[in-house]
Amino acid sequence: MNIAVCIKQVPTRDWQPRVNDGGTWIRDRDVTFETNEPDAYALEEALRLKEKHGGSVVACSVGPERVAQVLREALARGADRAIHVEHASVEASDAFVIAGALAAAVRDERFDLVLTGLQSDDQGFAQTGVVLAERLGFAHATIIMEVQIESSTVRVKRELEGGWFQWVAMPLPAVLTIQSGINHLRYATLKGIMAAKKKEIRKVAMPAGLAARQHIVRLYAPQKVKRTELITGSPAEAAKTLVTRLRETARVI
Amino acid sequence: MTTGVRASRKDGQGHEEIRAAVSDLCSRFSPEYFRRVDESRGYPEEFVDALTRAGWLSALIPEEYGGAGLGLTEASVIMEEINRSGANSGACHGQMYNMGTLVRHGSEAQKRELLPKIASGELRLQSMGVTEPTTGTDTTKIVTTAVRNGDRYVIRGQKAWISRIQHSDLMILLARTTPLDQVRKKSEGLSILLVDLRTSIGRGLTVKPIANMVNHETNELFFDDLEVPAENLIGEEGKGFRYILDGLNAERALIAAECIGDGYWFIDKVTRYASERVVFGRPIGQNQGVQFPIARAYVNTRAADLMRYQACALFDEGRPCGAEANMALMLAAAASWEAANACLQFHGGYGFATEYDIERKFRETRLYQVAPISTNLILSYVAEHVLRLPRSF
Numbered sequence: 223m224n225i226a227v228c229i230k231q232v233p234t235r236d237w238q239p240r241v242n243d244g245g246t247w248i249r250d251r252d253v254t255f256e257t258n259e260p261d262a263y264a265l266e267e268a269l270r271l272k273e274k275h276g277g278s279v280v281a282c283s284v285g286p287e288r289v290a291q292v293l294r295e296a297l298a299r300g301a302d303r304a305i306h307v308e309h310a311s312v313e314a315s316d317a318f319v320i321a322g323a324l325a326a327a328v329r330d331e332r333f334d335l336v337l338t339g340l341q342s343d344d345q346g347f348a349q350t351g352v353v354l355a356e357r358l359g360f361a362h363a364t365i366i367m368e369v370q371i372e373s374s375t376v377r378v379k380r381e382l383e384g385g386w387f388q389w390v391a392m393p394l395p396a397v398l399t400i401q402s403g404i405n406h407l408r409y410a411t412l413k414g415i416m417a418a419k420k421k422e423i424r425k426v427a428m429p430a431g432l433a434a435r436q437h438i439v440r441l442y443a444p445q446k447v448k449r450t451e452l453i454t455g456s457p458a459e460a461a462k463t464l465v466t467r468l469r470e471t472a473r474v475i
Numbered sequence: 476m477t478t479g480v481r482a483s484r485k486d487g488q489g490h491e492e493i494r495a496a497v498s499d500l501c502s503r504f505s506p507e508y509f510r511r512v513d514e515s516r517g518y519p520e521e522f523v524d525a526l527t528r529a530g531w532l533s534a535l536i537p538e539e540y541g542g543a544g545l546g547l548t549e550a551s552v553i554m555e556e557i558n559r560s561g562a563n564s565g566a567c568h569g570q571m572y573n574m575g576t577l578v579r580h581g582s583e584a585q586k587r588e589l590l591p592k593i594a595s596g597e598l599r600l601q602s603m604g605v606t607e608p609t610t611g612t613d614t615t616k617i618v619t620t621a622v623r624n625g626d627r628y629v630i631r632g633q634k635a636w637i638s639r640i641q642h643s644d645l646m647i648l649l650a651r652t653t654p655l656d657q658v659r660k661k662s663e664g665l666s667i668l669l670v671d672l673r674t675s676i677g678r679g680l681t682v683k684p685i686a687n688m689v690n691h692e693t694n695e696l697f698f699d700d701l702e703v704p705a706e707n708l709i710g711e712e713g714k715g716f717r718y719i720l721d722g723l724n725a726e727r728a729l730i731a732a733e734c735i736g737d738g739y740w741f742i743d744k745v746t747r748y749a750s751e752r753v754v755f756g757r758p759i760g761q762n763q764g765v766q767f768p769i770a771r772a773y774v775n776t777r778a779a780d781l782m783r784y785q786a787c788a789l790f791d792e793g794r795p796c797g798a799e800a801n802m803a804l805m806l807a808a809a810a811s812w813e814a815a816n817a818c819l820q821f822h823g824g825y826g827f828a829t830e831y832d833i834e835r836k837f838r839e840t841r842l843y844q845v846a847p848i849s850t851n852l853i854l855s856y857v858a859e860h861v862l863r864l865p866r867s868f
């Protein structure tokens with residue numbers, strides 16, 4: 223079972239976002255980055271599948287020099303090698319460009335499975351995995367909470383709305399987008415970190431001819447507004463109106 | 476996981492992979508967990524197990540014996556991150572450095588037998604028995620004796636403030652093997668024995684826990700003709716004092732790093748609080764009376780950090796580092812205490828509430844101006860050995 227795991231590097235969650243001068247993306251000068259959380263679960267799932275079925279795990283990422291950090295972390299956790307698609311202006315790329323770059327990087331390796339996180343913690347479009355499947359011509363399924371390999375097919379449990387799940391089977395090779403919480407993440411060991419230094423990170427160039435089809439026009443923090451409304455009427459009527467407002471307008475109950 | 480706060484500062488940098496991994500492991504243990512352990516005066520067994528399994532406590536053990544073979548610099552970063560995460564390395568730092576005596580002075584057979592088991596955590600060597608009730612820093616005056624009798628040493632005497640005995644399998648023990656009046660120099664005639672606590676307690680060794688201000692497991696030990704196999708002698712008989720001194724510099728530099736981790740923890744905590752807490756219509760952190768003590772604690776923590784790195788670098792190059800290791804400890808212990816005070820003060824009453832964790836860390840970090848060495852003794856060391864002033868005692 224040879225598995226590729228696509229990993230995005232995103233700003234840490236406790237970083238207070240600041241918008242760049244153009245108002246199109248964050249000002250990433252002072253940012254600390256980390257592995258996108260759903261991608262960490264995808265990596266963990268890949269490592270577990272490798273432990274069960276053998277094979278190898280290859281971590282892939284697209285971005286500038288700094289993304290080597292998340293690849294090294296993946297290697298420290300147990301990935302066998304990594305592919306770094308070098309791309310300086312990752313912030314100006316959409317899922318189409320990123321998926322195109324990933325597809326070019328993994329196509330020749332004949333992976334049985336390609337795992338991605340369900341979505342990224344920064345942009346949250348949830349597109350890279352499915353576009354990648356299309357570009358590779360692989361079957362795919364999203365929001366995966368369990369993976370079972372059965373010779374040349376894979377059965378997966380998808381999370382639906384309202385506490386419902388769905389089992390789907392499809393032929394390999396396939397792309398799965400993994401939901402956070404599918405497993406329990408292991409932590410990197412000191413031995414893993416040391417061993418990672420000897421593992422290969424293959425650098426590849428961005429394929430030519432990829433242009434973004436989607437652009438962020440403006441990024442802004444939602445404006446907080448305060449509005450006071452006096453509810454009149456008898457106590458019983460006022461309570462009823464209040465509950466309706468809380469439920470339907472404020473949506474807090 | 477590194478924090479966003481840290482990204483805009485220059486502290487806590489270098490060895491990012493180690494920092495991120497240790498911090499990630501620590502983040503799996505909640506503040507409630509450490510609070511519970513503290514309140515019950517328990518031992519953070521699961522936390523220490525996780526650190527051991529991930530290999531963090533065997534960083535200094537050479538690779539050929541199952542460790543990572545890293546330097547003191549990396550080991551100090553591990554300790555710093557543990558404390559910076561809100562935990563307390565005091566529960567387990569003995570496992571990190573006590574085996575140093577064995578690595579440097581043990582026989583090949585002892586090393587082959589013990590180090591891989593210490594590296595895996597199968598054996599815990601977390602205790603060092605040096606201090607006695609009547610002999611603190613005046614180590615050569617210890618009265619615990621080990622008398623050779625055939626293939627055994629027979630130990631009589633008493634030790635005090637011996638930490639982590641109840642969570643160790645082995646202890647490094649310093650005892651006098653040649654009476655003080657029969658040696659040329661008072662530093663001679665002391666030897667190090669490895670005591671197997673599993674077979675000794677109740678058979679010549681009695682352990683009496685000392686209740687204390689922090690949740691730190693420390694004990695009085697009573698040796699009443701405890702027999703230890705002669706093969707447990709580490710290095711040569713009579714040279715134990717020098718062997719012990721070799722290990723103390725590592726201990727001091729590591730504990731300096733723990734204080735630095737504490738210092739940053741307090742500074743991060745109080746900085747966040749002072750930015751958010753609004754009194755009289757503005758954040759309290761807007762007042763210079765609040766800013767300056769925090770800024771001063773940060774300045775001093777950063778300065779101590781530099782001395783820590785210098786001590787570790789010298790140690791890793793195999794060069795003398797006694798002055799730097801001691802100075803790092805003194806600066807770091809003072810800085811973390813200063814940061815602790817600022818943190819407690821500006822949290823007002825909340826600082827005293829257990830759920831803020833400040834009072835716990837406050838108690839924990841205070842220890843390091845007293846142990847492993849009183850800061851006054853560091854000053855007298857610097858006066859005598861660095862400045863060449865006349866010996867004061």
